[in-house]
Amino acid sequence: MANPATPLILLMLISLLAAIEGAQDSTELMWAKKLKTRKKTTSETVTNLQFYFHDTLSGKTPSAVRVAQATDTNKSPTLFGALLMADDPLTETPDPNSKLVGRAQGLYGSSCQQELGLIMAMNFGFTDGMYNGSSISILGKNQAMNLVREMPVVAGTGVFRLGRGYAIAKTHWIDFTTGDAIVGYNVTVIH
Secondary structure (H helix, E strand, C coil), rough: CCCCCHHHHHHHHHHHHHHHHHHHCCCCCCCCCCCCCCCCCCCEEEEEEEEEEEEEECCCCCCEEEEEEECCCCCCCCCCEEEEEEEEEECCCCCCCCCEEEEEEEEEECCCCCCCCEEECCCCCCCCECCCCEEEEEEEEEEECCCCEEEEEEEHHHCCCCCCEEEECCCCCCCCCCCCCCEEEEEEECC
């Protein structure tokens, strides 16, 4: 004959196992959870791109222009609230006359009050070789005064469809009087 305490012990054991299984590892955060992913059935390509971004605010034909600003933008040391639209050439080398490989089109704005930080929403459209007609999109903070900074690649089209990755930007040259700059980009895209 079965012990009458057996169902109670079994219930307590099941509850204990459920509690242990549901308990979070001490290294896991409360707001983040690791998810199980299905096994990849297709291979992905990793592409590295290196090019130069020429942002010209001065002269007769600037490639970036201010399109909006807050009422106090000109009083801010970081130009907080300024919004610029850009159509910047992307070239093979830092020389502005080197081979054009694409254009960076989009907007950036001064989004920080304590440091020069830009929020960038840019489409880097390529016009050369097998990447002609393909693009990547960068959306993130650009800490422009840091010599080297990292931004996320959030999307892509053409060859880079479903792309994701990161862009390392390194200032090659800057004119602090005009704001003109040449920035080297080293981009890794998984697609």
